[in-house]
Amino acid sequence: MELSFSCRETGFALPLQSGELVDFRPVTQDDRETIQSGMSALSSRSRLFRFFTPIAKLPDKWLHYLTEVDQHNHVAWIAIGHDQAQYPGLGIARFIRSQEQPTIAEFAVVVIDSYQRREVGTILMAILYLMARTKGIEILRGVVLPENLVMLNWLGRLGMVGTYEDGVYRMDMPVRDDLSCLPDTPSAQRLRYYIDYIDRLSRPTSG
Numbered sequence: 001m002e003l004s005f006s007c008r009e010t011g012f013a014l015p016l017q018s019g020e021l022v023d024f025r026p027v028t029q030d031d032r033e034t035i036q037s038g039m040s041a042l043s044s045r046s047r048l049f050r051f052f053t054p055i056a057k058l059p060d061k062w063l064h065y066l067t068e069v070d071q072h073n074h075v076a077w078i079a080i081g082h083d084q085a086q087y088p089g090l091g092i093a094r095f096i097r098s099q100e101q102p103t104i105a106e107f108a109v110v111v112i113d114s115y116q117r118r119e120v121g122t123i124l125m126a127i128l129y130l131m132a133r134t135k136g137i138e139i140l141r142g143v144v145l146p147e148n149l150v151m152l153n154w155l156g157r158l159g160m161v162g163t164y165e166d167g168v169y170r171m172d173m174p175v176r177d178d179l180s181c182l183p184d185t186p187s188a189q190r191l192r193y194y195i196d197y198i199d200r201l202s203r204p205t206s207g
Contacts, residue, residue, distance in 0.1 A: 012201055013082060016118050021083070022090060024123060027076035031089075032063045034078070038089035041112040049148045050110040066094075073097040075131045079111070079120050090115045093124035095132060095140060103138040119190065125158070126194035130202070132175045142171040157187035 011025025036058055039047065044054040058066070069076045076094035091111035098104045107128055111121045132140055142160065144151050145168060152162065152169060159182050160171040174181060179195060182188040 011077075012198070014123060014197075016120070018118065020081075022120065022123075023080040023082050024077060024127060025080070026071055027067055027069055027078050027092065027094070029067050031067050031078060034080070034089040035063060035066060035092065038092070038112055041089075041114065042110070043113050046110065046113055049145060049151065050108065052145065069094070071131075072135055075105075075128070075135065077124060077127050077131075079115075079124060091120045091124055093121075093128050095128055095137065097135070097137065103136060104141055105132060105135075105137045105139070107140045107142050109142075119194075121154075122187070122190050123194050123198075126191055126198055129173075129175060129191070129195050130199055133177065137175050140173045140175060142173075144169045144171055154187060157183070157185045158191055159183040159185075159188055 011023060013021050013023050015021050039056065039058060042050070044056075047056070048054045066076070074094065074096050076092065078089060079091040081088045081090055089112070091109070093107065093109040095105040095107035098106065109121050109124050109128070111118075111124075128140060142151075142155060144155070144162075146152075146164070152171070155171045155173075156162065158173065160173045162169040162171045164170075179192045182192050
């Protein structure tokens with residue numbers, strides 16, 4: 001797939017392993033309804049793990065915060081079903097730069113239950129990694145509840161190191177140009193593949 005624009009600005013489409021096409025693009029102010037609809041496609045357990053509360057509907061002030069992003073200190077991308085009319089929002093990922101430590105950013109990734117374990121989260125994580133490299137972020141830090149074993153195990157397979165503090169795990173991933181820092185696990189290999197692939201998409205084609 002060759003694109004003649006920067007995918008870091010406009011987005012792109014990628015097929016999942018099933019062959020289904022999914023659009024990935026930056027979050028905009030117009031995504032409030034999509035994000036709210038996506039909440040209904042999350043189980044109460046998934047909402048708890050993402051927001052640390054099984055909230056069923058996001059209040060307006062949260063929607064404002066989640067969509068009013070500058071794509072520099074607050075970066076957010078969304079995965080959209082390419083041919084789906086109902087509940088098109090499949091997942092979303094973001095990181096927010098620490099004001100006290102500007103080279104560290106806290107990240108979060110959430111995928112609706114029916115699309116979990118289908119590499120949507122891996123692609124979103126690859127996007128965050130690439131965006132972090134361009135924004136001067138040296139560490140991506142995830143905050144995870146200890147009962148969220150699926151996320152903890154996945155992040156661990158990606159090479160993140162966890163520290164337990166104040167009832168949560170803080171999982172750190174160093175952001176490097178050299179991807180050899182990622183471990184030799186199947187999960188990290190898939191992440192490395194998508195980082196390389198999306199990075200190539202973002203380079204303008206010659207001619």
